Amino acid sequence: MAESRLQxxxxxxxxxxxxxxxxxxQARLHAAGIDITIDQWLxxxxxxxxxxxxxxxxxxxxxxxxxxxxxxxxLLERKGLLVRKPHPSDGRRSELALTxxxxxxxxxxxxxxQDNRRQALDGIGAEQVALLRAVLNxxxxxxxxxx
Amino acid sequence: MAESRLQxxxxxxxxxxxxxxxxxxQARLHAAGIDITIDQWLxxxxxxxxxxxxxxxxxxxxxxxxxxxxxxxxLLERKGLLVRKPHPSDGRRSELALTxxxxxxxxxxxxxxQDNRRQALDGIGAEQVALLRAVLNxxxxxxxxxx
DNA sequence: CGCCACTCATTGATATGTCAACCAACTCAG
DNA sequence: CTGAGTTGGTTGACATATCAATGAGTGGCG
Numbered sequence: 171m172a173e174s175r176l177q178x179x180x181x182x183x184x185x186x187x188x189x190x191x192x193x194x195x196q197a198r199l200h201a202a203g204i205d206i207t208i209d210q211w212l213x214x215x216x217x218x219x220x221x222x223x224x225x226x227x228x229x230x231x232x233x234x235x236x237x238x239x240x241x242x243x244x245l246l247e248r249k250g251l252l253v254r255k256p257h258p259s260d261g262r263r264s265e266l267a268l269t270x271x272x273x274x275x276x277x278x279x280x281x282x283x284q285d286n287r288r289q290a291l292d293g294i295g296a297e298q299v300a301l302l303r304a305v306l307n308x309x310x311x312x313x314x315x316x317x
Numbered sequence: 318m319a320e321s322r323l324q325x326x327x328x329x330x331x332x333x334x335x336x337x338x339x340x341x342x343q344a345r346l347h348a349a350g351i352d353i354t355i356d357q358w359l360x361x362x363x364x365x366x367x368x369x370x371x372x373x374x375x376x377x378x379x380x381x382x383x384x385x386x387x388x389x390x391x392l393l394e395r396k397g398l399l400v401r402k403p404h405p406s407d408g409r410r411s412e413l414a415l416t417x418x419x420x421x422x423x424x425x426x427x428x429x430x431q432d433n434r435r436q437a438l439d440g441i442g443a444e445q446v447a448l449l450r451a452v453l454n455x456x457x458x459x460x461x462x463x464x
Numbered sequence: 465c466g467c468c469a470c471t472c473a474t475t476g477a478t479a480t481g482t483c484a485a486c487c488a489a490c491t492c493a494g
Numbered sequence: 495c496t497g498a499g500t501t502g503g504t505t506g507a508c509a510t511a512t513c514a515a516t517g518a519g520t521g522g523c524g
Binding site for chain 2: 180181183184185187189191193194233259289290291292293294298301302303305306307308309310312313315
């Protein structure tokens with residue numbers, strides 16, 4: 171009984187930590203005058219890092235649903251941070267590229283994001299982070315039907 | 318070079334694990350023929366366990382926004398799992414109570430939820446769970462502006 | 465009593481998550 | 495070449511997250 175109570179608390183802590191971090195990071199972006207969401211930032215950075223990805227590959231990279239990626243890319247395009255051109259060899263796809271403004275956002279947010287992570291992990295040792303990552307990955311595997 | 322690639326960021330593993338768990342648990346509920354979401358279940362169980370809570374207290378208990386709790390309670394009411402009556406001493410509040418159907422959902426889902434957590438944490442020791450919880454709580458504190 | 469500040473709750477707007485339906489383009493077996 | 499199946503992408507419907515504004519009730523206090 172007490173054992174399942176402990177596990178119960180674990181997923182509460184997971185939700186709590188993630189929500190607190192997202193709120194924290196979002197507030198920092200807003201304070202810096204950057205008008206994008208955390209999720210938009212993740213998608214933008216993924217496209218910046220890996221050119222010539224399909225939207226589905228972007229979604230896999232940021233652990234997002236493909237439908238969500240479609241909508242986030244539309245928002246980034248509307249905000250002038252991203253452009254889509256027809257793909258030269260595959261008519262189904264679009265070629266994604268950051269605009270000058272998009273590149274500027276990357277350069278502005280990058281140090282903020284690193285500082286956010288530093289503050290969020292303050293007082294937590296590298297070996298604890300490594301263990302945390304390992305346990306989280308194990309949870310993901312345990313819950314993922316593809317194995 | 319500091320961690321900058323998204324794949325290396327700890328919070329990715331956090332998002333990944335939580336989303337995988339939620340999808341997993343939701344699929345289990347659906348497979349059992351229970352037509353409620355994970356979040357609705359959390360709210361329902363919280364109200365079941367602690368009578369006479371305000372909606373804000375419910376929201377705090379499940380780490381949810383008050384606006385979300387309002388809407389979730391409306392859905393639970395529409396599904397006939399919950400009833401609201403005027404509160405005897407405070408006209409702003411409602412008295413929340415599970416219906417017979419709501420109680421039945423609690424009894425059905427309880428063992429499923431426990432089994433979900435057991436499977437998600439398969440192969441992860443109790444001491445690792447405890448450490449994980451401590452680290453997550455530290456992250457929450459680090460990100461929470463109220464300190 | 466009547467004003468005011470505070471609390472509880474609801475609602476709107478926008479963004480995202482999830483599932484499902486759908487379309488268009490590509491691929492490949494026959 | 496053609497038709498079936500696959501892949502990339504979009505959209506709709508519904509649920510939730512967040513922020514902001516508002517409504518409504520309560521309690522204190524002059």
